[in-house]
Amino acid sequence: MEFDVIVIGAGPGGYPAAIKAAQLGAKTAIIEREWLGGTCLNCGCIPTKTLIAGAEVYQKILHAGDLGIKVAKPEIDYPAMVKRKNDVISTQQNGIAFLLKSHGVTHFEGEGSFRDANTVAIKNKDGSTKEITGKNIIIATGSTSTVPGFIPKHERIIESRAFLELEKLPESLLVLGGGYIGSELACMAAGLGVKVTLVELLPDILMLLDKDVRQVVKRKMKADLGIDILTGNAMEDIRATDKGVTAKAGDQTLEADMLLVAIGRSPVTDGLNSEAAGVKVSERGYVEVDELSRTNVPNIYCIGDVSGRMQLAHAATSQAVYAVEHILKGEEKIEEVVIPGVIFTSPEVALVGITEEECKKLGRAVNTGKFHFKPLGKAQAANETEGFVKIIADKTSDTIIGAQCVGPHATDLISEMVVAVREEITAEELGNTIHAHPTFAEIWMEAAHAVHKSCIHAPPAR
16 A cells, blocks of 8 residues: 555644645545544643633633622532533544545554654554555654653552543642643632642743733632642652542642642654654654754654644644645745744633743843733623733834733634734734724734833823
């Protein structure tokens, strides 16, 4: 069985690569050993956000009285939430299967491993093996949760995938790791009534954000959800029994029903047999690639988490399209570098481009404009007034080079600023662009005016 393009892995990098190759007329195959959609769909982005949506509705019901609505005490049916999460996953899986089939992509279920630079063996679940050959091969095997060796192995100590598979939430939870995964799951669990303690070795959680943004997130996590946040100390002396988990962080002794380990992700290359194809892998286990997603072997490419670049589903999809266009059309599009980050904590957070703190470290002169949600008519009407947005513009050219948002709908609102940064729009141009009123989106127009201290809906700058 010969193909023009073989894709190993059907996550948010792999399946778009296969579809794009088929759209360009290539005979295409895709190999997946677990499930279509990869980690993102099955045990990452989508299940997390589905459960978070439930937690947000529960929290809104608890505070419905603020809008003049009386509601009897709501009850959480977590098994029903899990069923809905599984239904969402199943619907998305079926959608991907339909897209692959409708584009004529041959889907192989099994584990793909190299025999040589053009041959891939597929090991089926029953142990049988078949081989296919391809002119070009794309590695898109993704990543998995990192669990260091010092963490004891016990059923009460789990990583994010196992946590999302729970049929019942614990009454109390320790979370190790204050990155976006740990912070999101901490907010979800706390939003559903779990007593959560989050421990982060670094001086603060969500260190990719500016300090003023982080402060809003932490304040809301503590005040609204009751999360204890401990930073600046390692979690040590971790012990697990049938009754629960204990640990220490600095001088504090911690106890909970369960420990969630969320301290990062590692590349998936087990079983790939990359050495048979001559593909170079770094000491950390990532497949080495250039800016066009090419490995050291001319006909083999690599995209997504396993390539060691930004570990985001939308980045992998972009890399997939560009890699396939280079393979089949010879187009040398350098991968996108303006990539938004979205974090579904409570409140939501999003960013794009360079941060204000990074500009200070680089000695880059900038002007910033900040505007809070509270003065916005739509925010007042919706009773969603916490947080602000911030625009960072180059001081000389006025070009917008970064933006951050913390507050309601931040993960949706950031898209406007992705376009602004990518297209090098100036703060003046954005401020002069009419935004509909009353909307949440008009906050960017206000912040753009604030860059030049000419904001109509803010008091004079001191």
